[in-house]
Amino acid sequence: MTIKSMHHIGMTVTDLAAAVAFFEALGLELEGKAHMEGEFVDGVIGLDGSSSDIAMMRTPDDRYRIEFSEFQAPQSIDGSSHAPINALGLRHVAFVVDDLDDTLARIKPHGAELVRNIETYQDVLRTCYVRGPEGILLELCEYFR
Template sequence: MAIQRMDHVGIVVDDLAAATAFFVELGMELEGEAPVEGRWVDRVVGLDDVRVDIAMMRTPDGHGRLELTKFRTPTAVGAEPEIAPANTLGIRRIMFAVDDIEEVLTRLRTHGAELVGELAQYEDRYRLCYVRGPEGIIVALAEQLS
């Protein structure tokens, strides 16, 4: 049996409002917000007394989704440095294709985002950069050149 699709990526955050605002500014749409709790979620995640708030984000094309999760209980724990470098093991970034990379950078900076390295060009194909947003989340942006 094959995979049907990748449904979504989940990110645990401490400031759900800031993370949601960041991804809305990037161009994602807030699909919905909800509290989640109960024995079923305890069983799925392998923790007791889980109470979380989630915000489900959707890309404009409707194909990509991102679940932002704020743990009320048990308290979230840090598993790596607060500002992890790009070579830290684990999921490091999510890449988005954008129309105008400089315009997106300008908008994200109003939410505290900063470049990890610099905006660079790959041959005559792409302009790329890594941006660190709230919670240390790194997003990669790519603008295809004509």
């Protein structure tokens, strides 16, 4: 048996509203919010007495989703959210955008910080890394058509 598809990527944040606002400005759509607690959730995630609020966001093409979780219990621990790109583990999420400059202008008021430069790779694309809320690292790519 093989994998049918990827369902979502999960990210834990301390400010769910700020994460949702940032990713809405980026262009993701809020699919829904929910409060999660109880034996079912504890059994899945392996944390007894957990309580969290989640927001599921999707790309406009409805292909990809990011689930953001803000825990009330147990308290979240620092997972080195500002680690550099060469640190082990999930480091960034990449998005294709129509207009890189416009996208950066829309997300800057929500705390986006350019990691260094916007670079052009051959005649293929313009790309950059951006830090969002809580150090979430994004790669934004604008392909030349």
